[in-house]
Amino acid sequence: MQLENMSYKDALTKLGNRFLVEKFVKRLDKNKCIGAVYCDITGLKNVNDTQGHEAGDKLILRASDCLKKIFSDYGIFRIGGDEFLVLCPEITEDDLYKKTEQLKECSKKSNSLMAVGAAWRENFYEGLDKLLTESEHNMYIDKSEYYRRSLLYPGSVKCYYLSCKIRRCINKHNSKLSGFVWSSHSSCRDFFKKTELVLVT
Secondary structure: OHHHHHHOEOOOOOOEOHHHHHHHHHOOOOOOOEEEEEEEEOOHHHHHHHHOHHHHHHHHHHHHHHHHHHOOOOEEEEOOOOEEEEEEEOOOHHHHHHHHHHHHHHHHHOOOOEEEEEEEEOOOOOOHHHHHHHHHHHHHHHHHHHHHHHHOOOOOHHHHHHHHHHHHHHHHHHOOOOOOOOOOOHHHHHHHHHHHHHHHO
């Protein structure tokens, strides 16, 4: 039993992992509403590269603490190195977006900034893929807005160029995201990683 529990938990954060997501989804009532929140820690690669993986682990833990604080009644999972997913059965649409904003505030205060995207459905008949595709897409929009507002100089040529490039990347691959449940399109991911290295150092 202990070995089985370990296989469903992330070793660092003690949150559920992607294998537990599958188990969690099987227990959902498809007739009930559901919300999904997709999160990506901003600048984790840069922290690992410049300050070491111990500092990166602390950043991950601060982010996971915010998720536990805001979404304690729901399913929270670490599905990648810097990515988290929250599944919220029977949550109202208003409550989902209120909690999403609370999560953003918590991550700012704890110095664990995350890009966050949410999606809500009245029922779960469409399954997980479409819900995750929409929430992940909204997360990338949030990430692009963060770079536009905070890391780039408004009105500069660099701001215009990178902001447009981010949006083109999102638009180009949005139609191809269906089925990519656990990871975003590689070219988008590579671009954002490079952008973080350039802008956060």
